[in-house]
Structures are given as C-alpha cells and as structure tokens.
Amino acid sequence: MKTFSLGTFSHEGGDRFAGMCIGDRVLPLHALYTVALEYGAEWSANASVLDLLQDWDRNLMVLRALRERIPAQHTCEVPMSNLRVHPPVDLPRQVLCTGANYRKHVVDLTLDMGVGPPGLEGPALRKWAEDMMDERKANGEPYVFPKLPSAITGAFDSVVLPATTLKPDWELELAVIMGRPARNVTRERALDYIAGYAIVNDVSARDLIARTDYKMLGTDWLRSKSAPSFMPFGPVLVPACFVPDAQDLRITLKLNGQTMQDESTADMLFDVARQIEYITAHVQLWPGDLVATGSPAGNGTHYNRFLREGDLMESSIEGLGSQRNACVGPLTPQPA
Structure with a gap:
C-alpha cells in the first residue's frame, strides 16, 4: 500500500497550494490535476485541502488511485524544506x-497542586487521584x-x-x-x-x-x-x-x-x-x-x-x- 499525506504550502511570496506529500517531497495537486480527472476527480484545479475534505470518501479514492501512478521521481516535486509549510487545513472552521x-497527566497535576481531601499527601494522595481517574474513565464524560x-x-x-x-x-x-x-x-x-x-x-x-x-x-x-x-x-x-x-x-x-x-x-x-x-x-x-x-x-x-x-x-x-x-x-x- 503506497502511503501519502496532505499539506498546504507556498513558495516564497507565492500563493498557497495543496500538495500530496510522499516522504519529504511535495507534489502540488494542481500539477497532478489532469491525471486526477482520469480517476473521476471533481475538485477544481486549485482546490484546497479543506475543499477536498468536503467530499472526503470520494476524494480519498481518487487520491489513492493517483498515488499509484506517481513515479519514484516526478518533474513537479519540490522538497518540503524548500517551501513555506502552512497548517494542512488552512483553516478549520471549528x-x-x-x-x-490523560490519566498520568491528571494524576501528576493533582499531586503537583496538592488538590485532594484534607490530610492526604504523598502515596495516599496519588492513590486517591488514580482511583478518581479510573472512576471517571468508567463512568464520566x-x-x-x-x-x-x-x-x-x-x-x-x-x-x-x-x-x-x-x-x-x-x-x-x-x-x-x-x-x-x-x-x-x-x-x-x-x-x-x-x-x-x-x-x-x-x-x-x-x-x-x-x-x-x-x-x-x-x-x-x-x-x-x-x-x-x-x-x-x-x-x-x-x-x-x-x-x-x-x-x-x-x-x-x-x-x-x-x-x-x-x-x-x-x-x-x-x-x-x-x-x-x-x-x-x-x-x-x-x-x-x-x-x-x-x-x-x-x-x-x-x-x-x-x-x-x-x-x-x-x-x-x-x-x-x-x-x-x-x-x-x-x-x-x-x-x-
């Protein structure tokens, strides 16, 4: 199975673009657009990652098929280190x-801040905090x-x-x-x-x-x-x-x-x-x-x-x- 990830990038001073990432190389999706159309892509040539997510099930199938066509080297690939890296979804609405x-995180905070029943400290306070977290995991939200x-x-x-x-x-x-x-x-x-x-x-x-x-x-x-x-x-x-x-x-x-x-x-x-x-x-x-x-x-x-x-x-x-x-x-x- 050939893997990939998605990101949002720009050249120095240029417009942002969505890219398919294979290791440390980035292939701009607009450069792959013609091939993507062969697999039924319905996104625009300059679609963002957020655009692709609006019909993700369909677009993921197209992206996976597209990934199978990409050679070991592609004329349009750019090292990620040569690009400005933006948030991959630019930007989420919510x-x-x-x-x-995290269980250990909350237990540690309880001890660090000394929050607990009066008189409890050290191992007894840790045991109280651990029991409280186990109860929360079982019955809390x-x-x-x-x-x-x-x-x-x-x-x-x-x-x-x-x-x-x-x-x-x-x-x-x-x-x-x-x-x-x-x-x-x-x-x-x-x-x-x-x-x-x-x-x-x-x-x-x-x-x-x-x-x-x-x-x-x-x-x-x-x-x-x-x-x-x-x-x-x-x-x-x-x-x-x-x-x-x-x-x-x-x-x-x-x-x-x-x-x-x-x-x-x-x-x-x-x-x-x-x-x-x-x-x-x-x-x-x-x-x-x-x-x-x-x-x-x-x-x-x-x-x-x-x-x-x-x-x-x-x-x-x-x-x-x-x-x-x-x-x-x-x-x-x-x-x-």
Missing part, C-alpha cells in the same frame, strides 16, 4: 479541545472546550508569547480532522467520520485559565487558549487509513533538547471514538473541523517551568511528522 484526558481558529499557525512558525501571561505552557496533542458532517454519532461508528490525523500543540496561558475576579465564572478559555500562534498545526494531515491505531502512538515534546513529554496515546481516559461520540451529541461537526484529543503528562505546570522567549519546542507524534517552534516575545503594539 476547533474543539478535550482537556484533562470528556471535558471539551472550543479554541478559536485564529490561534492556528504552521508547524515551523514561531509561537508569540503575549505580554498578558507569565505562564505560557506547552500541550502536545494528537489532532483528529473530520471527513464527514457528524451529529449524534455512536462510538461504534465514530472512526468512520475521521479523514485523518495530525499534530497540534495546544499552547495555554496557565495563569489565565481560572477567573479570579468572579470565581463562579470558572474557566476562561478565550484569554488562556486562543492567542494568535497558540496552536501550531501540522506539518501534514495523514489519512486515517494509513494510521493503524490512533490509540497506540508515541507522543514526544522536547524543550531546548530536553524531553518533557513522552507518552503513548494509550493513556487517554476517553479514546478518540468516545470523544467524537460525546462532542457530536451536543454540537454539529463539519468536514475539516479539528478535535485536539488531550495532552499527556509533562506540561510546564509539572516542572514549574514555563515557556520563555528564546525557547525551542521540538515535537513529534509517531507516523505524523514533527514540529519545530521557536518562542518569541510579544509583538510591538501597533499605533491606533
């Missing part, structure tokens, strides 16, 4: 994130919140640390990209609605999550999650048919060369299918929408070490590629 979804698409940036773009936060934190996550409209989808059928998988980093302002002016308001996802560049996405979308098991992928983040997150997606409390079931019970998902499925243990909160200007995050998920994001200081405010 972004949803599942929080507190995912915790999902929206993030604005304007937070999305490319896999190799800089993350801008705004002046509004003192505790910007990393959260590497497996992303699901939808390939069908989805509403009231059962867990048993949920994976059929997925077009593919990608990498995202749900960068968060830890000190802005909880409202302190009026605590009954609870969490404030707008100010803590949606600053521009707070979601590196990509570099590519890998079709779901090429990912044997999304619940068995190694997910790793390094900060300045030091490994901070290194976990398997098997540690999710609620797997991908359960998340889609839960989300679509409450809202409508559209093709191209992105669901970030939670971050494993090893966030900055655990180390009491948050992102700073000059930091470099290097992230990877098995089979989905890698990201490289430098952290830069806040942009200079523009005059009115």
Whole structure:
C-alpha cells in the first residue's frame, strides 16, 4: 500500500497550494490535476485541502488511485524544506479541545497542586487521584472546550508569547480532522467520520485559565487558549487509513533538547471514538473541523517551568511528522 499525506504550502511570496506529500517531497495537486480527472476527480484545479475534505470518501479514492501512478521521481516535486509549510487545513472552521484526558497527566497535576481531601499527601494522595481517574474513565464524560481558529499557525512558525501571561505552557496533542458532517454519532461508528490525523500543540496561558475576579465564572478559555500562534498545526494531515491505531502512538515534546513529554496515546481516559461520540451529541461537526484529543503528562505546570522567549519546542507524534517552534516575545503594539 503506497502511503501519502496532505499539506498546504507556498513558495516564497507565492500563493498557497495543496500538495500530496510522499516522504519529504511535495507534489502540488494542481500539477497532478489532469491525471486526477482520469480517476473521476471533481475538485477544481486549485482546490484546497479543506475543499477536498468536503467530499472526503470520494476524494480519498481518487487520491489513492493517483498515488499509484506517481513515479519514484516526478518533474513537479519540490522538497518540503524548500517551501513555506502552512497548517494542512488552512483553516478549520471549528476547533474543539478535550482537556484533562490523560490519566498520568491528571494524576501528576493533582499531586503537583496538592488538590485532594484534607490530610492526604504523598502515596495516599496519588492513590486517591488514580482511583478518581479510573472512576471517571468508567463512568464520566470528556471535558471539551472550543479554541478559536485564529490561534492556528504552521508547524515551523514561531509561537508569540503575549505580554498578558507569565505562564505560557506547552500541550502536545494528537489532532483528529473530520471527513464527514457528524451529529449524534455512536462510538461504534465514530472512526468512520475521521479523514485523518495530525499534530497540534495546544499552547495555554496557565495563569489565565481560572477567573479570579468572579470565581463562579470558572474557566476562561478565550484569554488562556486562543492567542494568535497558540496552536501550531501540522506539518501534514495523514489519512486515517494509513494510521493503524490512533490509540497506540508515541507522543514526544522536547524543550531546548530536553524531553518533557513522552507518552503513548494509550493513556487517554476517553479514546478518540468516545470523544467524537460525546462532542457530536451536543454540537454539529463539519468536514475539516479539528478535535485536539488531550495532552499527556509533562506540561510546564509539572516542572514549574514555563515557556520563555528564546525557547525551542521540538515535537513529534509517531507516523505524523514533527514540529519545530521557536518562542518569541510579544509583538510591538501597533499605533491606533
């Protein structure tokens, strides 16, 4: 089976275009358009990845047939390193994130923050937290919140640390990209609605999550999650048919060369299918929408070490590629 992924790219100063990625080479889809028509393609010559996702089942068949025709070398191929890499879906209409979804991550946070019944500490507090997570997995529900698409940036773009936060934190996550409209989808059928998988980093302002002016308001996802560049996405979308098991992928983040997150997606409390079931019970998902499925243990909160200007995050998920994001200081405010 010949594999491929999809992405969105541009030459320096040029227009963005959808590309089929084979290893580290990119074939612009517009250069393959004539051959694609032979297989029944109904997309336009300049279709975006989001356009392709609107009729994903049909278009995937065409793309797979097209991939079989591509030679070992193609006259139109370009090394990915020679291109600007944009978010593969540029841009999703909706972004949803599942929080507190890795068992070890939540247990560690419980110990780090000392949250628990009075008098419990050390091994007893850990045991309490582990039992609580097991009960939640058996009888609870995912915790999902929206993030604005304007937070999305490319896999190799800089993350801008705004002046509004003192505790910007990393959260590497497996992303699901939808390939069908989805509403009231059962867990048993949920994976059929997925077009593919990608990498995202749900960068968060830890000190802005909880409202302190009026605590009954609870969490404030707008100010803590949606600053521009707070979601590196990509570099590519890998079709779901090429990912044997999304619940068995190694997910790793390094900060300045030091490994901070290194976990398997098997540690999710609620797997991908359960998340889609839960989300679509409450809202409508559209093709191209992105669901970030939670971050494993090893966030900055655990180390009491948050992102700073000059930091470099290097992230990877098995089979989905890698990201490289430098952290830069806040942009200079523009005059009115």
